[in-house]
Amino acid sequence: EMESKVSEGGLNVTLTIRLLMHGKEVGSIIGKKGETVKKMREESGARINISEGNCPERIVTITGPTDAIFKAFAMIAYKFEEDITNSMSNSTATSKPPVTLRLVVPASQCGSLIGKGGSKIKEIRESTGAQVQVAGDMLPNSTERAVTISGTPDAIIQCVKQICVVMLESPPKGATIPYRPKPASTPVIFAGGQAYAIQGQYAIPHPDQLTKLHQLAMQQTPFTPLGQTTPAFPVALCCCVQRGLEAITIFPCICPGLDASPPASTHELTIPNDLIGCIIGRQGTKINEIRQMSGAQIKIANATEGSSERQITITGTPANISLAQYLINARLTSEVTGMGAL
Numbered sequence: 001e002m003e004s005k006v007s008e009g010g011l012n013v014t015l016t017i018r019l020l021m022h023g024k025e026v027g028s029i030i031g032k033k034g035e036t037v038k039k040m041r042e043e044s045g046a047r048i049n050i051s052e053g054n055c056p057e058r059i060v061t062i063t064g065p066t067d068a069i070f071k072a073f074a075m076i077a078y079k080f081e082e083d084i085t086n087s088m089s090n091s092t093a094t095s096k097p098p099v100t101l102r103l104v105v106p107a108s109q110c111g112s113l114i115g116k117g118g119s120k121i122k123e124i125r126e127s128t129g130a131q132v133q134v135a136g137d138m139l140p141n142s143t144e145r146a147v148t149i150s151g152t153p154d155a156i157i158q159c160v161k162q163i164c165v166v167m168l169e170s171p172p173k174g175a176t177i178p179y180r181p182k183p184a185s186t187p188v189i190f191a192g193g194q195a196y197a198i199q200g201q202y203a204i205p206h207p208d209q210l211t212k213l214h215q216l217a218m219q220q221t222p223f224t225p226l227g228q229t230t231p232a233f234p235v236a237l238c239c240c241v242q243r244g245l246e247a248i249t250i251f252p253c254i255c256p257g258l259d260a261s262p263p264a265s266t267h268e269l270t271i272p273n274d275l276i277g278c279i280i281g282r283q284g285t286k287i288n289e290i291r292q293m294s295g296a297q298i299k300i301a302n303a304t305e306g307s308s309e310r311q312i313t314i315t316g317t318p319a320n321i322s323l324a325q326y327l328i329n330a331r332l333t334s335e336v337t338g339m340g341a342l
Contacts, residue, residue: 015069015164018104019060019076020139020146020179026050026058028083029076036079044071057181059104066164073160077101077153090332092272092309098131100150103163104179107145110134112170113163120166130159142179267321269312269328273303276310279331286331294324 021029030037030050041048046064062072080099088096105113114121114134121132130151138145149159271279280287280300291298296316303310314324 013066013168014064015066015168016061016063017069017073017160017164018144018178019062020102020104020181021058021060023056023058025080026060028079029060040072040075044068044075046072048072051181053181055181059179059181066161069164070157070161073101074153074157077156081153092270098150099153099156100148101156101160103147103149103160104139104144105134105147105163105167106172106176107138107143108173108176109167109170110145110147113147113166124159124162128155128158128162130155132159132163139179140182141177143175143177144179264316265318265321267314267325269314269325270309271312271328271332273308273310275332276300278334279312279328290324290327290331294320294327296320296324298324 028036029040029048031039037048037050040046044064046062046068049061049063051059051061062069064072077099080101084097084099112120115123121134124130125132128151130149133148135146135148147163149156149163151159278286279290281289287298287300294314294316296314299313299315301311301313312328314321316324
């Protein structure tokens with residue numbers, strides 16, 4: 001009924017919907033050499049634009065007639081479900097997590113979406129079976145809010161259709177300041193000639209220009225007195241040498257001296273027994289390499305009877321732990337995808 005209302009009831013107009021995605025999700029949508037997004041554009045007939053920039057978050061804009069938008073949404077939702085299914089085949093998780101999409105909606109339209117006393121959002125949840133949450137706060141430096149939808153791909157598609165109807169019936173009031181994700185000023189670690197950027201719990205290999213930045217940093221006095229930044233730099237750089245690793249943090253950063261290493265913490269991972277070999281390597285070569293590159297202490301627990309998993313304990317600074325996790329994940333990925341040795 002809702003579908004016919006959207007396409008036949010004079011609502012088949014051109015719409016623009018904005019989605020907020022993490023880097024990994026964007027990578028999945030783009031696909032190898034842009035093949036996935038090209039296919040989505042061709043098959044849906046919608047325009048799909050992905051914001052530029054080296055940001056942890058990106059904006060994906062989908063524009064077109066409502067039916068084209070729904071086709072594009074369906075393809076994105078099914079692609080994310082496929083990603084979840086693939087990741088589950090490599091993990092021990094038994095319950096399948098839902099597909100989650102985040103819409104970016106002008107705050108002035110959120111009231112209509114929620115309805116009086118939450119009546120509209122309740123109706124959408126009940127009729128589609130999707131979970132819908134409207135963020136209480138506006139996204140930084142904008143007048144937009146994130147609306148998170150999660151559920152099965154079919155529930156998400158039905159939910160998006162209903163949200164489109166609400167948005168068409170209640171246009172935004174006043175000017176909308178769109179949300180633009182900011183590049184993250186993440187700490188950067190250099191190990192084995194490669195730059196890694198820390199994002200949350202993981203270290204991501206970083207572009208070459210940071211290596212040049214690092215060389216520039218190393219030519220300067222490595223440590224600046226507390227309360228001062230180095231005037232010779234366009235941005236304040238701090239170079240902390242820790243366990244043979246150079247870490248530079250891009251503005252703002254004041255380095256109080258050699259003793260100021262972040263406090264050590266511990267992180268635990270569980271790895272299936274049949275994959276532990278690819279992390280240890282022949283006579284422990286791979287695990288020693290990971291220890292050396294990350295600067296973290298890594299302990300692998302002995303196999304326990306009746307358990308199909310092994311516990312890995314990583315101890316070090318947050319940056320050390322992130323890099324160790326990235327290197328372990330890279331080993332696992334290369335093993336699972338059959339890429340062989342890294």
